[in-house]
Every structure is written in structure tokens, then in C-alpha cells.
Amino acid sequence: MAPGLLWFCNWSTLLVCAALKLPQISALLAARSARGLSLPSLLLELAGFLVFLRYQCYYEYPLLTYLEYPILIVQDVILLLCVFHFNGNVYQAVPYLTLFVTSWFVLTLQKWIIDLAMNFCTLISAASKFAQLQSLWKTRDSGAVSAVTWSLASYTCATRIVTTLMTTSDLTILIRFVVMLALNLWVTATVLRYRKTAVKAE
Structure with a gap:
């Protein structure tokens, strides 16, 4: 049963993440506005994803336990460009993207850098949810x-x-996913709450 459960969790997570941000991107394009979407949240989330992916690559963890992160990073970059586009200037994204690319190389210059960055990764990702x-x-x-995007993010944290429990048992990673699950559920509930409030107001 354990190998089957691991296979299901890995592949369902990958499939969900392949479409995770699509509802959010679609909602942005339909609204032609970034209203309600937090730019600091998006930037912090992207930083958290980048550190997490680099950490997993550095320690050569099984590929299927983090394969969704390159997909999530690409989707977040698309979202970032959309937000800057709807806020009036897509070129404002260039300094942020340059910083992220530079960080990819700096993170593994020394082992202590990537370890320290990973310890801060949970705080960075939590800060993105609070933003x-x-x-x-x-x-x-x-x-x-998009409430759908946040719901799917909750599912991927749960899987x-x-x-993590079945493969690496890395406590730092485990704590990160538990915290992210709780915060993703909180954001989902808040989005749904204010959606209902907006519908009643109309």
C-alpha cells in the first residue's frame, strides 16, 4: 500500500501543480486587473519556491518529491508579469527577476548559505501568505x-x-508543509468569505 500511496501523492501533486496557478492567471486576465492580489505576497512566494527548489536540488532528494517547483516558479513569473502589466509597467518586474536569477547561484556557494536560507524559507513563505x-x-x-488556486495549494501541501514522511523525513521540510497547509486553508477561507460579502453587497 505504501508504494501505491507514495506514487499517487507524487503524481497527483505534480498534476495539480501543473494547473495550480491557471485559475489565478485566468481570473486576472478576465478581470483585467490585479485587484485583491498582493504583489509582496507573490514576490515572497516566488522567493520561497526558489529557495526550496535549490535546497532539494543541492541535497539530491528524489526528483518526484519536488518536480512541481519549476512548474510553480514559471507560473508565478507569469503571474508577476501580469500583475506588473495591469499595474501599468511590465518592465518593473526586471529587477526582481534579475535578483531571483542571481540568488539561484548565490544560494549554493557555501553549504551554510543554503541551510540558512532553507531555515528562513518557511518564514518567507508564511510571510507571503500573511501579505x-x-x-x-x-x-x-x-x-x-482565485479560491480554486488556494484550495489546490492546500491539497499539494497535504500530499x-x-x-516527506515516506521518503526523506526532513523535519525542516515537514514543518514548512504543515505551516503552509494551515495558511493556505486560511487564505482560501478568507477569499471565500469576502467573495460572499461582495455577492451580498451586489
Whole structure:
């Protein structure tokens, strides 16, 4: 049963992540606005994904336990470009993208750098969720924020808790996924709450 469960969790996570940000991208394009979407949240999430992917590559963990991260990073870059486009200037994304590319190489110059970065990764990723929550609380409007995307993110965190326990048992990674699961569920609930409030107001 264990190999079957591991196979299901790995491949279902990969399939979900292949489409994870598509509802969010679609919602942004349909609204032609980045209203409700937090730019700091997106930047912090991208930083967290980058550190996490680099850490997994550095320690040569099984490929299937992190294969979704390159896909998520590409989708976040597309989202970032959309946000800057709808905010008026897509070229404002260039310094951020340059910083992310540079960080990819700097992170593994020394073992202590990648280890320290991974310890901060959970805080960075948690900060991204709180930035999105703060944006929602401030505007009381979920606008173009996709509840489907946040629900799918919750699912992938839950499956990654299972795969981590069954493969590497890396406590740092496990703590990260538990924290991210709780925060993703919180954001999902907040998006749905303000969506209902907006519908009632209409």
C-alpha cells in the first residue's frame, strides 16, 4: 500500500501543480486587473519556491518529491508579469527577476548559505501568505484572487506532508508543509468569505 500511496501523492501533486496557478492567471486576465492580489505576497512566494527548489536540488532528494517547483516558479513569473502589466509597467518586474536569477547561484556557494536560507524559507513563505491575508483584510474584497488556486495549494501541501514522511523525513521540510497547509486553508477561507460579502453587497 505504501508504494501505491507514495506514487499517487507524487503524481497527483505534480498534476495539480501543473494547473495550480491557471485559475489565478485566468481570473486576472478576465478581470483585467490585479485587484485583491498582493504583489509582496507573490514576490515572497516566488522567493520561497526558489529557495526550496535549490535546497532539494543541492541535497539530491528524489526528483518526484519536488518536480512541481519549476512548474510553480514559471507560473508565478507569469503571474508577476501580469500583475506588473495591469499595474501599468511590465518592465518593473526586471529587477526582481534579475535578483531571483542571481540568488539561484548565490544560494549554493557555501553549504551554510543554503541551510540558512532553507531555515528562513518557511518564514518567507508564511510571510507571503500573511501579505495576501493582509491585502484581503484591508480591501475586504477578494477581487481577482482565485479560491480554486488556494484550495489546490492546500491539497499539494497535504500530499507533500505524506511524501516527506515516506521518503526523506526532513523535519525542516515537514514543518514548512504543515505551516503552509494551515495558511493556505486560511487564505482560501478568507477569499471565500469576502467573495460572499461582495455577492451580498451586489
